[in-house]
Amino acid sequence: MKTHIEIIPERYEIAGGFAISRGSRTHAEVLVVKITRGRLEGRGECVPYPRYGESLESVQAQIADILPDLEAGASRRQLQKLLPAGAARNAVDCALWDLEAKESGRRAWQLAGIEEPRPLETAFTISVGTPDAMAAATAQAAHRPLLKIKLAGDGDPERIAAVREAAPHSALIIDANEAWTQTSYGPNMTACSQAGVALIEQPLPADADHLLESVSRPVPVCADESLHTSEDLADLRRRYDAVNIKLDKAGGLSEALVLAGRARAMDFKIMVGCMLGTSLAMAPAVLVAQTADYVDLDGPLLLTRDREPGLRFDGSTVYPPDSALWG
Numbered sequence: 001m002k003t004h005i006e007i008i009p010e011r012y013e014i015a016g017g018f019a020i021s022r023g024s025r026t027h028a029e030v031l032v033v034k035i036t037r038g039r040l041e042g043r044g045e046c047v048p049y050p051r052y053g054e055s056l057e058s059v060q061a062q063i064a065d066i067l068p069d070l071e072a073g074a075s076r077r078q079l080q081k082l083l084p085a086g087a088a089r090n091a092v093d094c095a096l097w098d099l100e101a102k103e104s105g106r107r108a109w110q111l112a113g114i115e116e117p118r119p120l121e122t123a124f125t126i127s128v129g130t131p132d133a134m135a136a137a138t139a140q141a142a143h144r145p146l147l148k149i150k151l152a153g154d155g156d157p158e159r160i161a162a163v164r165e166a167a168p169h170s171a172l173i174i175d176a177n178e179a180w181t182q183t184s185y186g187p188n189m190t191a192c193s194q195a196g197v198a199l200i201e202q203p204l205p206a207d208a209d210h211l212l213e214s215v216s217r218p219v220p221v222c223a224d225e226s227l228h229t230s231e232d233l234a235d236l237r238r239r240y241d242a243v244n245i246k247l248d249k250a251g252g253l254s255e256a257l258v259l260a261g262r263a264r265a266m267d268f269k270i271m272v273g274c275m276l277g278t279s280l281a282m283a284p285a286v287l288v289a290q291t292a293d294y295v296d297l298d299g300p301l302l303l304t305r306d307r308e309p310g311l312r313f314d315g316s317t318v319y320p321p322d323s324a325l326w327g
Contacts (some may be wrong), residue, residue, distance in 0.1 A: 006034040013304040020177045028276040033091040042099025046091035047275035062088035084252030093252025106327030117320035123148040123296040131162035138166035144316045153179035158192035164195040175201040185242035192220045213237040230259040242269035253284040269293045283321035
């Protein structure tokens with residue numbers, strides 16, 4: 001049966017914009033892969049990330065290079081060798097999962113051999129800004145049980161204090177996006193400890209995180225930019241207490257499931273996160289997140305519109321995807 005592949009770039013406006021230590025943006029740019037066989041279509045979405053040298057154009061080119069293999073019926077297992085970990089492989093891998101679920105008449109969670117997924121509590125992200133601006137944004141989200149706070153390095157103790165005052169009852173995850181230095185690490189870590197922060201993501205640059213082996217971590221530290229696939233875990237064990245699994249880094253649901261299992265076996269705490277995408281990108285991540293200690297799948301909540309149908313959100317509760325969306 002003939003296989004047809006489409007590669008479709010899409011753009012979604014971000015509600016109020018989005019800012020982290022590396023810059024700001026007003027739109028999320030995603031890439032959707034559709035794999036059609038007969039009357040059935042599988043879909044996957046990825047978010048190319050410049051931090052990893054990716055763009056819409058480069059990811060499209062990667063997928064275009066393997067079109068003959070996909071048209072010949074390449075499997076998910078074969079895909080792991082056709083493309084490296086990253087956004088391109090993620091979109092194709094998730095599309096193949098979706099297609100296989102439809103062809104088999106089973107849900108993706110059944111194919112993965114996991115229990116039926118349940119609703120999860122997701123973090124809600126606050127962009128970096130001045131302490132006053134962040135306090136105002138946090139106050140509007142203070143009813144949410146878990147907030148993820150973006151930081152920028154200089155001035156972070158003031159930001160942390162302002163956020164905690166604005167949301168005294170919310171659990172806080174801090175995400176520095178590699179913005180701290182050897183000098184600022186101590187004061188910033190102290191501020192996090194005093195504010196009762198639950199977790200700190202990637203405080204130091206990935207190429208300088210060896211410093212974490214020789215400093216105290218009164219608040220658990222989570223690898224994000226330093227972690228891509230399960231092959232990275234051994235080098236991170238002495239530096240981090242937790243790992244942030246993202247399908248766009250791991251290269252799809254297939255590797256993300258392996259990564260989660262190996263991380264748990266090595267006693268890492270697990271966070272399942274996302275890039276800024278729609279519900280189609282979050283849906284397969286919901287399966288991985290079933291065993292996570294922290295869930296950060298709020299991408300659709302940060303957009304002015306999501307795709308239809310999308311995931312169901314009730315406050316900070318995200319429900320498993322309906323088959324009309326994915327899997």
